[in-house]
Amino acid sequence: MAPRYKQFEPKWFSGKIPANSYRSIFKWGDPNKIKAPRESLYQLIRDQFGLSDDTFKDYSENLGLDEVKYNLPGNLSPAQIAHFQELVGRDFVRTDDYARLSVAYGKTMYDIMRLRHQKVENVPDAVLYPDTKEQIEKIVEYCAAEKIPLYVYGGGSSVTCGVECVRGGISLDLRLRFNKVVSFNEIDQTITVEAGMSGPKLEETLNNAQTKFGAKRAYTCGHFPQSFEYSSVGGWAVTHSSGQNSTYYGDIQDIVKGQDYATPVGNISTDRYPSKATGPDIDQIMMGSEGTFGVLTHVTLKIFRHMPKTIKRFSYMFKDWETAQSAAREIIQSEGGHPSVFRLSDPEETSIMLHNYGVMDSPLKLLFSSKGFKINEMCLYLGFTNGEAGFSRNCAKNVHRIAKRYGGIWLSGIVTKSWEHGRFSDPDLRDTLQDFGIVMDTMECTVNWSNMSQVHRDVRAFVKSRPNTVCMTHMSHVYPQGANLYFIFITREHDPEEFKRFHAGILDAIQKSGAAMSHHHGIGKLFGPWLEGSIGRNEHAIYRALKKHFDPDNIMNPGGTLGFDLEEKDKRFLK
């Protein structure tokens, strides 16, 4: 249900979404739940774009309620289809329009705009729903023998066209059956799961380890990307995902302790040791390969004790971006333990968050002005700690001490709670706003501290060069050597190709500014053209050597992933 507004109430879509519709594919979040912006945020957006309430009286965009239908014949032979049916079961091979489209796109705005326009391209010829590791190993073996392109669909939240089936073939939809616990080891604090295990199911399993496994304690996976609800463990590993609590729990590459892959040249099983000196780390060679070397089947993750009672929430307001950055750097370099959520917003994001959370209607507004803090300069820092009680307390104390030293105003934990409340559901706003032609997307990169201000300035400058465009920025994965910068941009656009050009311009700006092309979204096919130019020719040649080893016929996620199989002319800014 949309919230009740005091003044004008826009025509937020709240109807039922037909089961076989385009909208059922592109909508983010629970199909029965509609999220609309808080009134003050609506007004801010309306004013930002120089619009009036009139614009929000009716939809400017296709709602995507039509049934999915298109005319793209598949290229698999009946014998091939029959073989797949034999491998996974007759009911678990689908070739209908809906099944094929439902695994073809991810969740970048370019995907969503195409789906709204019913622009169907790059669907697989068939979708398979495997049940076991052995089935997947046989599928990969067969695809290698028959040279059938093979794609994998885990949680479906890719924002890099990572899952798009550019060359047809088959896609393995892991959601239906390949999502089980393989083993749980309380002594070693690890769990092994099938790659299609979803984030929420894993977390629920671990939180209830006592009843599920007779464990002594409850556990957590500690990994909560914003896409949590629509993410899979396998997707986390192959794209180098990071969770919102990564500053304490680590990025996925710290959490994964072993993996099994089915590749065209045979199966790979990495060891499960916490550390070793037995040659290059094979887990790290496979992670980040985004389905181009093989299909990830089993994943062993380290798990952590679930101690929600030890959490200490905090939030502070800093005078300006430079002061806030210095404080953040001091906190993360001070060796007082790392907070779990560590989120610092730039002035534009701060302003919008304060409206969204209703802080600008509270007495805090007066406090800011009494201290001389200005709404277009000040920066919100929020987070919470995890860990054993004493560790968590000391960590929060350390944050407090440093924040005060940098003139931060303490805002209690309430702002943090508001953020937590929306942490997974904020993307739900996207579809609601887009019905009126307002598109919202994100882009992120990694930056060292010494380059932070410049990257922020350069990327923002490009985004803001487009008229009436909002650009909110924060850091949310923080390290002693630097942090990510996460840009959320909101603009008006109708044409997916025009939007893609704007998106490309942001990637250009990230590359030119000296940041890493991606902190945790991966590269996929959408960012592929930038990769070689960014990491270097000799460095990219290492990936190509591995690709050639694992997949000599280029059947694994082909079509530009990680910049493989691109023509020279399509690569951006080669050094």
Place this chain on the structure above:
Amino acid sequence: MAPRYKQFEPKWFSGKIPANSYRSIFKWGDPNKIKAPRESLYQLIRDQFGLSDDTFKDYSENLGLDEVKYNLPGNLSPAQIAHFQELVGRDFVRTDDYARLSVAYGKTMYDIMRLRHQKVENVPDAVLYPDTKEQIEKIVEYCAAEKIPLYVYGGGSSVTCGVECVRGGISLDLRLRFNKVVSFNEIDQTITVEAGMSGPKLEETLNNAQTKFGAKRAYTCGHFPQSFEYSSVGGWAVTHSSGQNSTYYGDIQDIVKGQDYATPVGNISTDRYPSKATGPDIDQIMMGSEGTFGVLTHVTLKIFRHMPKTIKRFSYMFKDWETAQSAAREIIQSEGGHPSVFRLSDPEETSIMLHNYGVMDSPLKLLFSSKGFKINEMCLYLGFTNGEAGFSRNCAKNVHRIAKRYGGIWLSGIVTKSWEHGRFSDPDLRDTLQDFGIVMDTMECTVNWSNMSQVHRDVRAFVKSRPNTVCMTHMSHVYPQGANLYFIFITREHDPEEFKRFHAGILDAIQKSGAAMSHHHGIGKLFGPWLEGSIGRNEHAIYRALKKHFDPDNIMNPGGTLGFDLEEKDKRFLK
């Protein structure tokens, strides 16, 4: 000087070591310093081996005081020598016997025994002393063109025959000139150094960052392998080294933030971002390659604040090995922050340490017996914490709380200080004892908690199957998922080949018991035969694919490193 004994004083060697002698190459530690065991330790060893004082009245082994001299002609042409002289300077190419032998061996007992026997084999044809990264890049390019085998000598402390020049060619001795700071970045808390930078020089540089770089603070590298004094930063990275403080500071793979390599197919420079999602981690692909892909030239390391005043030392005695393991696991899994040094000894090691540190002559002995602890069962746990004062204090408090819960007897920080005192100089004892035919070496592996008791039992059983053999075991690099097990074995042996067979038997036992073949010693040529059998055929094929890419003519550290270029018959226990 040898210590003064109350009873019999063995004839510990304390003469001057001639500059060009074999002993000057194999001796561990300062050539002018002799370390002899404390009297109680001497007596323990004497009795353990069923010897009398008579054995220690004169040496049974060659002292290695002769001048190095042998007859192994080099295979480089005069034109090649001249070209190298042009590249690095005439004075920095040496072909004399001493220079060649001085970089041919590492510090495993097999190396030392061969040197004592004046068994010279596998020396390089020439030794080069490069000064700059550009020189090394040109050397690699030239060696690739001329197919000249290329080896690298960093600190010289390899215990895996990692530096041995099995195919002749050249060795780059980095110690002389390639040991400078390239850049220091206090904002990002990183330092970039040449690969030949020694551990002590790096640490001294960072501790004095204020005077050397005008920094605001003093820093530490946090990386102190037992070989610290004879180790190089490049050696750390290419062999996956771990320092004694790794439980807090991380293993070298956590500390390295960027690397440059010169390879036969061109130069590689990895990015310097703290994390990213831009394909497989190239730093991790290169680390652990042990000179087989290319020569590591520049290394960027994360650095930490130097806060020696916040250290909290602790030591506890546990009743037995099972209790001690449970306590250690609880400490590391409790999320109260990780201690920095975290060292748990098994009963045999505990007994010897207590003698070595004089604890068995102190009133503590009575305390143990009053609690019913038995000398051949109890286990010593010691360590210290690092980090910000509150973090460090909480961490020690957490250790105390858990140790008490498992019935640990608090021993104050004195035992830890004794350990610290000898932490880098204990290997000095090796040469002193070996003069009487007593050899001492180490082997280590990684184990998950759930397999800890079995690996300990199996490997010990093999070592102890040799009559009169000491086997001391500890864990010293500890993770929530497991730890290393480090075996120190002392036995009587004269023949290097017989010793090597015993050594191989221990590697067999490690592999069969299900542990990783190496936690931080690397693989080199000595462990090479076990690698493929241990990690698997398809997994080892990934290394071979990378090897083929970087070094198609097999000139980089050839001769069995990482199990490359071995015949099938030489591989152990292939699955």
